[in-house]
Amino acid sequence: MNRREALVAVGSVLGAGSAVTAVMPVGAQEDGSGGNESGGNETGGGSGGNETQGGGNESGGGNQSGNASGGGGGGATETVNVVDNAFEPAELTIEPGTTVEWAWQGTQAQHNVVPDSQPEGAGWEGHTSLESGDFSFSSTFETEGDYEYICEPHVSQGMTGTITVTTDTGGGQAEADVDIHDLGVPIQKQYVGVASFLATFVSLVFTFYLLKYGESANTSSPGRDR
Structure with missing residues (x-):
């Protein structure tokens, strides 16, 4: 394997790693959000019970x-x-x-x-x-x-x-979208996406730079007499 093939392989590995990094945190955040939303619903149910009791007392006044x-x-x-x-x-x-x-x-x-x-x-x-x-x-x-x-x-x-x-x-x-800050998630999804995009972009630029400028004159033509 010459240097060009090795650099292509390294660039592919870096790009795949960046893609995996982009997917995993977002999935983890969505799972965490789902758990917190479920807990919020249970809490809301408890409050609703208290309101129902108060409503019953007021209904008594109506009677x-x-x-x-x-x-x-x-x-x-x-x-x-x-x-x-x-x-x-x-x-x-x-x-x-x-x-x-x-x-x-x-x-x-x-x-x-x-x-x-x-x-x-x-x-x-x-x-x-x-x-x-x-x-x-x-x-x-x-x-x-x-x-x-x-x-x-x-x-x-x-x-x-x-x-x-x-x-x-x-x-x-009428249910409003849950604010991610209320769920206690420290990193917002859009920030993870931007960071993943930048990581992928840097990997591609790095690979392109090495492919274009990284080889020496001797290694660019393996069959040439030294």
């Missing part, structure tokens, strides 16, 4: 006002602010078992929450009494469908609202 569905399992709580001439938000989508609180924001005028339409068998009563100032009441929604309601004195001014109860709230798509 006292006669507006909640009986024996709800307890869920999240959403708030609709009652301001002069508007419900904020006017449209709200929730899952079954969610408690909605209507909170008057120190209003000067009197407002109420009167059901205009609702799913068959829902039996939601709203709050028909006129209230002002700082007041609130809650209802828990179990039956799926659209609940439309109005403020009777101000419906002509557009003071209407809608509660949509559905299991298809898109919650499964």
Whole structure:
């Protein structure tokens, strides 16, 4: 084997080593990320249990006002602010078992929450009494469908609202990408990729340089008489 063949072999080994180095850290990071994500899900489940318990207590308050569905399992709580001439938000989508609180924001005028339409068998009563100032009441929604309601004195001014109860709230798509810093991974994937690219590039330049300039005049022509 002459020097040219030896240099080609060395360059090939260096290039293969760089490629292996590029693949292994990234794979290790992905495996580590998967483990941390799994742990995060378990932690989130524990917190969800605590929130469910709190939601159950609030549902109990709704039962006292006669507006909640009986024996709800307890869920999240959403708030609709009652301001002069508007419900904020006017449209709200929730899952079954969610408690909605209507909170008057120190209003000067009197407002109420009167059901205009609702799913068959829902039996939601709203709050028909006129209230002002700082007041609130809650209802828990179990039956799926659209609940439309109005403020009777101000419906002509557009003071209407809608509660949509559905299991298809898109919650499964709301998961945000996990930040690699939160997972405790010290090296980011893009840095590993850049380093691997540079290592491969340097190996190729080194091989090219040796092939072009590294041989002596004697070894470039092995069959020539010395």
